[in-house]
Amino acid sequence: MIRLLRILGLLVLIAVVAVGVLFWIGRDRGATPAASVDLANLGPDQRQQMLERGRWVARAADCAACHTDPDGGSDLAGGLPMVTPMGSVYGTNITPSTEHGIGDYSADDLYRAVAQGVAPDGRNLYPAMPYPSYHRITRADSDALWLWLMQQRPVDKPNRPDDLMFPFNIRPAIAVWNALFRPEAEPFDPQGLENPQGEYLVDVLGHCGECHTPRNLAYALTDDHLAGEVIEGAYAPDLRPDALARRGWSGEDLVAFLHRGLSPQGVMTFRMFPVLSHSTSHLSEDDLSAIADYLADGTQLPGPQQRPPGGATAMDGHALYLGLCAGCHGDNGQGQPHSSVPLDTNTTAMYRDPLNLIRIIAEGIPERDLAQGERMQAMPAFGGMLSDQQMAELVNYLRERWGGRPGDVTTGAVTSVLERNESH
Amino acid sequence: MAGRINFTASINGQQVGPLDLPEDLMMVELLQEYLNLTGTRLSCGQGVCSACAIIVDDPEGGSRTVPACITGVAWLNGKTVRTIEGIAGRDEQGDPVPSPVQQAFLDHFSFQCSYCTPGFVNAATVLVERLERAPIPVEDVEDAILKALDPHICRCTGYVRYYQAVRDVILSTPGLTIGTVAAAERPA
Numbered sequence: 001m002i003r004l005l006r007i008l009g010l011l012v013l014i015a016v017v018a019v020g021v022l023f024w025i026g027r028d029r030g031a032t033p034a035a036s037v038d039l040a041n042l043g044p045d046q047r048q049q050m051l052e053r054g055r056w057v058a059r060a061a062d063c064a065a066c067h068t069d070p071d072g073g074s075d076l077a078g079g080l081p082m083v084t085p086m087g088s089v090y091g092t093n094i095t096p097s098t099e100h101g102i103g104d105y106s107a108d109d110l111y112r113a114v115a116q117g118v119a120p121d122g123r124n125l126y127p128a129m130p131y132p133s134y135h136r137i138t139r140a141d142s143d144a145l146w147l148w149l150m151q152q153r154p155v156d157k158p159n160r161p162d163d164l165m166f167p168f169n170i171r172p173a174i175a176v177w178n179a180l181f182r183p184e185a186e187p188f189d190p191q192g193l194e195n196p197q198g199e200y201l202v203d204v205l206g207h208c209g210e211c212h213t214p215r216n217l218a219y220a221l222t223d224d225h226l227a228g229e230v231i232e233g234a235y236a237p238d239l240r241p242d243a244l245a246r247r248g249w250s251g252e253d254l255v256a257f258l259h260r261g262l263s264p265q266g267v268m269t270f271r272m273f274p275v276l277s278h279s280t281s282h283l284s285e286d287d288l289s290a291i292a293d294y295l296a297d298g299t300q301l302p303g304p305q306q307r308p309p310g311g312a313t314a315m316d317g318h319a320l321y322l323g324l325c326a327g328c329h330g331d332n333g334q335g336q337p338h339s340s341v342p343l344d345t346n347t348t349a350m351y352r353d354p355l356n357l358i359r360i361i362a363e364g365i366p367e368r369d370l371a372q373g374e375r376m377q378a379m380p381a382f383g384g385m386l387s388d389q390q391m392a393e394l395v396n397y398l399r400e401r402w403g404g405r406p407g408d409v410t411t412g413a414v415t416s417v418l419e420r421n422e423s424h
Numbered sequence: 425m426a427g428r429i430n431f432t433a434s435i436n437g438q439q440v441g442p443l444d445l446p447e448d449l450m451m452v453e454l455l456q457e458y459l460n461l462t463g464t465r466l467s468c469g470q471g472v473c474s475a476c477a478i479i480v481d482d483p484e485g486g487s488r489t490v491p492a493c494i495t496g497v498a499w500l501n502g503k504t505v506r507t508i509e510g511i512a513g514r515d516e517q518g519d520p521v522p523s524p525v526q527q528a529f530l531d532h533f534s535f536q537c538s539y540c541t542p543g544f545v546n547a548a549t550v551l552v553e554r555l556e557r558a559p560i561p562v563e564d565v566e567d568a569i570l571k572a573l574d575p576h577i578c579r580c581t582g583y584v585r586y587y588q589a590v591r592d593v594i595l596s597t598p599g600l601t602i603g604t605v606a607a608a609e610r611p612a
Contacts, residue, residue, distance in 0.1 A: 322448050323499020331448045340468050377472050
């Protein structure tokens with residue numbers, strides 16, 4: 001018995017030491033590169049150039065996606081919830097308010113927060129702040145962003161406390177997570193890269209992988225870069241070249257989708273809609289082409305494919321489609337410009353996971369001003385009109401007819417998706 | 425080339441069919457072109473303006489309106505439907521008597537051109553019937569009216585008179601609400 005206790009004690013001691021070491025490693029925020037310019041002595045032209053670059057960085061990095069004020073009035077005053085399995089965290093106020101925002105931040109402070117996930121008081125930021133992606137931001141871009149942020153209108157809105165369950169509400173524990181999962185902060189080096197602009201936009205500023213890359217049990221990004229992940233109740237699809245080709249994307253359509261929010265493959269929905277309005281719709285065609293090229297990674301993307309008809313489609317699903325969907329989407333899924341997306345080239349039915357398809361049919365999509373004058377009318381919610389069995393029949397019909405997927409979604413799977421997402 | 429379906433339904437209490445119809449026929453076309461029920465108005469044709477709202481009665485799930493312009497006969501096959509022609513009652517001589525909702529719209533001068541009116545009548549009728557089954561607190565009435573009529577577009581009267589008429593019907597019909605309305609708020 002005593003021997004057992006000794007062994008147990010030793011194991012506890014080893015665990016404590018290991019956690020202590022990890023904590024110590026994680027507390028080390030790494031080197032901070034020197035400021036790119038003397039920010040106290042900027043000439044007017046240089047200042048103007050940096051402000052323009054800063055605005056570009058803020059848009060490309062989509063700060064507003066999380067830091068916007070859901071009550072309106074400011075894209076940077078915070079308050080938007082991010083729902084995770086551990087609870088909710090709320091976007092913070094990053095206006096230059098000295099009381100509630102980041103008005104006291106130096107340019108060094110901003111770099112450490114953005115690239116290393118550490119606030120000026122040494123407090124660890126939750127990795128909902130995508131510093132694992134931003135860690136390669138260049139110091140020059142961080143400085144330009146700082147200059148631009150400090151030019152914005154301060155909003156004295158207090159931050160909302162996070163709502164995380166134990167033990168995830170112990171902030172210092174993030175140091176241990178950082179030791180294990182935070183990449184080293186290495187400023188982006190374009191030397192030798194084939195498409196540096198595309199890589200910088202997708203992997204660093206755009207932080208696409210934060211939603212599109214699968215996470216492990218510790219909620220850290222895995223090595224399956226951009227392989228698709230369910231996040232905040234929706235499936236963020238696989239963006240790897242083969243998957244894009246299979247779903248009938250072309251480079252041109254990717255650019256259109258990011259520029260206007262719409263392409264034959266679909267319309268921006270769920271958390272991609274704010275990405276369009278805050279970020280991608282403001283990027284130049286060169287930037288968007290670089291993103292599309294980087295995602296294609298040399299693979300020839302063929303564009304929409306005429307799919308051979310799938311297996312025998314269920315007649316029940318066919319009647320539901322004609323009765324409820326065809327009035328807008330057309331008998332053959334051709335859609336109507338600016339009001340209903342075509343379904344014959346839409347990618348939503350092509351995902352293995354029927355989550356998005358079920359939620360969109362059940363919840364509908366609000367009317368939206370997309371970008372560059374493009375808009376779509378509302379899609380009604382059909383959740384109240386369809387039993388779970390009918391929903392399964394309709395989903396299976398869409399998967400078989402246009403998704404190239406088997407009609408294997410069960411009524412139980414539909415019930416489970418709808419129950420899980422009642423709160424969204 | 426669309427297939428055909430064998431369609432039957434109860435429309436305004438009358439059994440319709442069996443009819444051999446194109447399977448992709450939209451309900452508004454069946455009503456107007458096949459059944460001569462022309463009161464249902466086709467406007468946007470995209471399910472957005474609700475001028476063509478008709479009532480579908482589901483014995484289990486209750487009644488709801490659906491836009492007849494984008495709802496196909498394939499969905500309504502076998503169902504029980506009411507259109508604007510089925511809302512008014514009849515007196516002893518067989519002459520039409522406006523329903524309380526229709527009378528309130530007349531009393532409040534709720535419409536001018538009337539193109540949207542059948543849709544508003546049907547939506548308000550469904551709301552009143554829902555409150556008969558499940559009354560709501562008086563203070564929630566305006567929100568309930570807003571929610572029920574919000575999808576309906578009117579270009580003439582600015583909605584207020586429709587809303588006031590429905591509020592009048594709900595507050596003056598016993599059993600639709602719980603609690604009492606303050607004297608100042610009582611409709612004239």
